Amino acid sequence: MLRICSSDCLRLASSSYGLTGGIASGKSTVSNLFKASGIPVVDADVIARNVLKKGSGGWKRVVAAFGEEILLPSREVDRPKLAHMVFSSDSNRQLLNKLMAPYISTGIFLEILKQWGKGAKVIVVDIPLLFEAKMDKWTKPIVVVWVSRETQLKRLMERDGLSREDAGSRVMAQMSLDLKRCKADVVIENNGDLDHLDQQFSMVLSEIRRPLTWTEFWRSRQGAFSVLGLVTSGLFFCKRFSY
Numbered sequence: 001m002l003r004i005c006s007s008d009c010l011r012l013a014s015s016s017y018g019l020t021g022g023i024a025s026g027k028s029t030v031s032n033l034f035k036a037s038g039i040p041v042v043d044a045d046v047i048a049r050n051v052l053k054k055g056s057g058g059w060k061r062v063v064a065a066f067g068e069e070i071l072l073p074s075r076e077v078d079r080p081k082l083a084h085m086v087f088s089s090d091s092n093r094q095l096l097n098k099l100m101a102p103y104i105s106t107g108i109f110l111e112i113l114k115q116w117g118k119g120a121k122v123i124v125v126d127i128p129l130l131f132e133a134k135m136d137k138w139t140k141p142i143v144v145v146w147v148s149r150e151t152q153l154k155r156l157m158e159r160d161g162l163s164r165e166d167a168g169s170r171v172m173a174q175m176s177l178d179l180k181r182c183k184a185d186v187v188i189e190n191n192g193d194l195d196h197l198d199q200q201f202s203m204v205l206s207e208i209r210r211p212l213t214w215t216e217f218w219r220s221r222q223g224a225f226s227v228l229g230l231v232t233s234g235l236f237f238c239k240r241f242s243y
């Protein structure tokens with residue numbers, strides 16, 4: 001089932017749409033559908049991977065905090081080892097989040113600027129921890145890909161070859177999907193098959209692409225800039241012709 005909060009709420013859109021959900025809820029699957037529709041996607045997981053590349057600023061801080069035992073012989077981070085350390089300990093995870101957050105948010109911001117520079121009118125920003133990291137104010141509307149806990153665990157265990165216990169600790173490291181669902185503008189339920197997901201995605205896309213009504217336009221960011229432009233030029237002409 002698809003839930004879209006209200007057309008007004010959705011159409012207050014700025015040009016950065018948030019895409020979030022839980023681990024293995026299907027965000028990447030949905031972001032691939034956006035890409036296939038010609039909408040660029042900024043992927044926070046890709047940025048987070050770059051932040052941990054050997055020799056980068058993030059890598060240095062993380063190695064200094066967690067020690068050289070998290071490194072492979074190539075001196076790249078041993079991701080499964082670090083994953084085990086952070087998903088089995090709240091304090092380790094909070095430390096990693098604190099160290100990486102400034103690099104990840106700067107990376108996301110620069111990627112958005114890059115896409116705007118390329119002329120993109122709409123960008124989807126795929127951030128797994130959008131609510132947890134309080135980045136939800138940056139994006140509108142927010143699309144949450146929701147699945148039941150059982151489906152989530154099953155897909156996570158299958159995809160990453162994890163035990164039920166390890167999959168459970170990764171799920172528990174995030175805000176509950178039920179809470180994220182309450183905070184969403186659009187909810188895509190992904191318990192069904194891929195055809196069902198495709199159908200919901202088409203509905204989301206047509207709602208997002210629907211032209212703005214005049215009321216919606218004036219309430220949007222573009223509308224606010226137009227008002228500002230009109231007022232500024234009005235003042236300019238009044239001043240010019242008052243001599």
Ligand SMILES: CC(C)(COP(=O)(O)OP(=O)(O)OC[C@H]1O[C@@H](n2cnc3c(N)ncnc32)[C@H](O)[C@@H]1O)[C@@H](O)C(=O)NCCC(=O)NCCS
Pocket residue numbers: 022023024044045048052079080082083086093096097100104127128129130173174
């Ligand atoms: C711990 C790391 C090394 C594990 O790497 P791994 O290749 O196994 O997982 P990957 O990066 O593909 O992440 C998979 C999923 O795990 C979840 N996840 C990742 N980090 C976290 C975290 N700190 N807290 C909760 N969930 C997380 C997300 O849903 C993400 O989509 C890696 O996830 C990491 O560097 N995490 C910290 C950076 C971060 O917060 N990433 C999320 C981007 S907002």
Ligand SMILES: Nc1ncnc2c1ncn2[C@@H]1O[C@H](COP(=O)(O)OP(=O)(O)OP(=O)(O)O)[C@@H](O)[C@H]1O
Pocket residue numbers: 021022023024025026027028029030045128155156159190191192193194197
């Ligand atoms: N509707 C579906 N039917 C069957 N399998 C699905 C469906 N949607 C996603 N999957 C599978 O579930 C797994 C998780 O999906 P995906 O990788 O898109 O999740 P994600 O939210 O991006 O995960 P992560 O937070 O770890 O990055 C993948 O193996 C994907 O192929």
